[in-house]
Amino acid sequence: MPVTQLHGWGAQRRVECDERQPETASEVARAVSTDGTVGRGLGRSYGDQALNEHRRVITMTRLDRxxxxxxxxxxxxxxxxxxxxxxxxxxxxxxxxxxxxxxxxxxxxxxxxxxxxxxxxxxxxxxxxxxxxxxxxxxxxxxxxxxxxxxxxxxxxxxxxxxxxxxxxxxxxxxxxxxxTTYFRQRAIPTKDLSHTLEVLEEYDSKSPYSVATLNSVATGARLGEGVVNVGDHAYLDELPAKLKKHPLKLVGDSPLVVPFDLPELTLNPLTIRVVNQVITAMMKSKGEFTLYEEFFYPLDMINDWYRGYGKRGFIQYQFVVPYAAGADTVRSLMNTMMTSGQLPFLNILKRMGDANEAHLSFPMKGYTFAIDFPVRDGLVELTRELDARVADAGGRIYLGKDSFLEAAMLRRMYPRVGEWLEVKKKWDPESVFSSDLGRRLELSR
Ligand SMILES: Cc1cc2nc3c(=O)[nH]c(=O)nc-3n(C[C@H](O)[C@H](O)[C@H](O)COP(=O)(O)OP(=O)(O)OC[C@H]3O[C@@H](n4cnc5c(N)ncnc54)[C@H](O)[C@@H]3O)c2cc1C
Structure with a gap:
């Protein structure tokens, strides 16, 4: 078996897989192995979704026509x-x-x-x-x-x-x-605590299609949840300043910045996190009224392979959503646990979500969602287990695209339609040809 070492974006597990990179649909068909196969794109899911230890992974990036x-x-x-x-x-x-x-x-x-x-x-x-x-x-x-x-x-x-x-x-x-235009008209609104942040997000629900808050992850106590809310929308041509009107559909080139190797674990400590936090908050506050799509949607794409900044043990992102009925108090208490856990919670976003859809395992539901990175350190799995239970108690769930540690029983509490999904899986894939490390961990595949 040809062996490729693959990992998710969090790089907290690196496993040997039998990777194939077909170029056509018929090559994909030939590459499927009945011993277990999973598709892979650009490997931006954080955990073990696109991994299949000692089994087949079909990377689809050459089917790009x-x-x-x-x-x-x-x-x-x-x-x-x-x-x-x-x-x-x-x-x-x-x-x-x-x-x-x-x-x-x-x-x-x-x-x-x-x-x-x-x-x-x-x-x-x-x-x-x-x-x-x-x-x-x-x-x-x-x-x-x-x-x-x-x-x-x-x-x-x-x-x-x-x-x-x-x-x-x-x-x-x-x-x-x-x-x-490829520009966005945007505003940055500084907030002083969680209630204020949630108030501003709610106010902009109907005023602005795009809205998200970035919080200061070292603020605790009365300042917990302070940060900046960024709101905006696609800019129309006639509202752009004359200088930008000359190239309204401007593209941004590839970024030359890269983290070339895994940084030593010591690089991330409470002090460096405090400093980087301040830099990020200042950046989010200081954006101009018109900004290109890259800065508006994809600020993290400006540094290639930034996951290496978290060191050899990698990192996870924990993203949950809880219904509005569970209220701001649930969000506050979950955040409080994270921020005072002794772990190193870091980059994060908070936003309001709209209605769920008909897809059995789709993550979003009407409520508050919070996503935050943690470098992997001892005690992190235990922390996420505690958070999982409290999110489920509040009627919420966590996002599988970011997940690394969820357990099968907890998935069933969070996603009540897993049984229906498994029926569809059984009908279309009775022998579980399509399987992955996440599929086995969560008992969604063999
Ligand atoms: C910086 C950053 C920001 C992000 N922000 C967000 C966000 O705002 N919202 C959000 O929802 N997600 C976000 N994500 C997560 C990301 O959007 C998802 O994980 C996405 O699915 C990754 O796509 P990919 O092509 O890299 O797929 P991979 O990570 O390679 O695979 C993801 C899943 O897709 C499956 N798959 C891929 N291609 C195929 C195929 N052709 N056929 C069948 N299955 C396939 C894999 O089996 C796997 O289950 C973010 C990730 C990063 C790194």
């Missing part, structure tokens, strides 16, 4: 390995942009489907499924089937958030968003 584009409707048919960054590069100058985007553009269409990704505008625009009309899936018996809201609809919904375990997405038809 456009198949058709209708300028009038904005419908793009493309292969699943096309990345959002590629779409921006090729369609941005023509006035089209991905309709839904997560906080990095280094993700493939297949990966966005498998996690049903969400962005800063979830409360207004929903998840990735809202921009997908249909897809072609290679399923376990070797057939290629169409899945859409009207054709094989149960398979369609089970695949959004289905963490790659329903089959290989070969291609998809997406609706792009028409834009007049």
């Amino acid at each position: 456009y198949l058709s584009f209708d300028e009038g409707t904005g419908l793009l048919r493309c292969e699943a390995g096309v990345s959002l960054g590629q779409i921006i590069r090729d369609f941005g100058p023509r006035g089209s942009f991905p309709a839904i985007t997560p906080g990095t553009k280094f993700v493939t269409v297949g990966g966005c489907i498998a996690n049903d990704v969400h962005g800063k505008a979830h409360h207004a625009q929903g998840t990735f499924v809202t921009c997908v009309e249909s897809m072609q899936l290679l399923v376990a018996d070797g057939r290629v089937v169409t899945a859409s809201r009207s054709e094989n609809s149960e398979l369609f919904w089970a695949t959004f958030g289905g963490v790659g375990l329903t089959g290989m997405v070969l291609e998809a038809t997406l609706r792009l968003r028409k834009i007049e």
